[in-house]
Amino acid sequence: MHPLHEEFGWSMGLIGSAVSVNLLFYGLTAPFSAAAMERFGVRAVVVAALALIAAGAVLPVWMTQPWQLIACWGMLIGLGAGVMSMSLVATVSNRWFEKRRATVSGVLAAGAATGQLIFLPIMAQLTDASGWRSATVAIGALALVAIPLVLWRMRNHPSDLGVNAYGVPADEPVRTPPPVSTGAARLALSSLKDAAARPAFWTLAFTFAVCGATT
Numbered sequence: 318m319h320p321l322h323e324e325f326g327w328s329m330g331l332i333g334s335a336v337s338v339n340l341l342f343y344g345l346t347a348p349f350s351a352a353a354m355e356r357f358g359v360r361a362v363v364v365a366a367l368a369l370i371a372a373g374a375v376l377p378v379w380m381t382q383p384w385q386l387i388a389c390w391g392m393l394i395g396l397g398a399g400v401m402s403m404s405l406v407a408t409v410s411n412r413w414f415e416k417r418r419a420t421v422s423g424v425l426a427a428g429a430a431t432g433q434l435i436f437l438p439i440m441a442q443l444t445d446a447s448g449w450r451s452a453t454v455a456i457g458a459l460a461l462v463a464i465p466l467v468l469w470r471m472r473n474h475p476s477d478l479g480v481n482a483y484g485v486p487a488d489e490p491v492r493t494p495p496p497v498s499t500g501a502a503r504l505a506l507s508s509l510k511d512a513a514a515r516p517a518f519w520t521l522a523f524t525f526a527v528c529g530a531t532t
Contacts, residue, residue, distance in 0.1 A: 320449040321386070331383050338391030339398070340529045346399025352505035353400075354408050355497050358473040362400055367460045367467065369397035374457035378450045397460075402429075412494075413475055416484030 318332050354362050373393030380386055406425040410418050444452040474494050475482050481492055497504070512518040
């Protein structure tokens with residue numbers, strides 16, 4: 318934030334609004350991303366999310382107006398990060414694990430926080446040494462490098478590899494997932510409607526809202 322303030326003269330509040338937009342899109346995207354994974358497959362959705370993050374990180378190198386910062390760091394990166402948030406954790410855990418599902422969910426969720434602990438200090442040092450453009454280009458480059466890895470190794474279902482989820486008895490036939498005919502938006506809205514009837518949903522929503530607001 319300080320390098321942007323010093324270079325462009327934009328206020329901290331204006332720069333911070335990009336972070337607010339980012340968190341807003343991050344939260345709004347998650348339910349629809351889970352539905353999109355059901356409809357179009359995990360691999361395709363994750364590749365699209367990484368492409369959004371790469372674009373949102375690299376395009377600001379040429380920005381001259383604050384709306385461009387909000388569009389890139391706020392909207393594009395918010396959308397991309399929202400797609401690969403807890404909805405991805407839940408999708409992977411539910412599809413690939415019958416046993417140890419809670420453990421896997423915890424490890425995947427902790428991975429996001431661990432990534433921040435590792436990369437944020439590195440990005441800060443890179444910003445101090447070479448400027449904010451070097452740091453944001455590095456983020457975009459990492460996202461682009463991840464795309465071929467996802468295409469190479471990620472699969473949508475265990476059945477794509479001819480196996481069942483971890484914990485399913487070995488003598489059970491390979492489970493083939495049923496086709497999804499419902500549109501992603503309709504599927505997300507119906508899932509939200511069902512979840513809204515449960516008190517646990519509102520408890521989780523409140524705690525995440527507190528986290529986002531304090532951030």
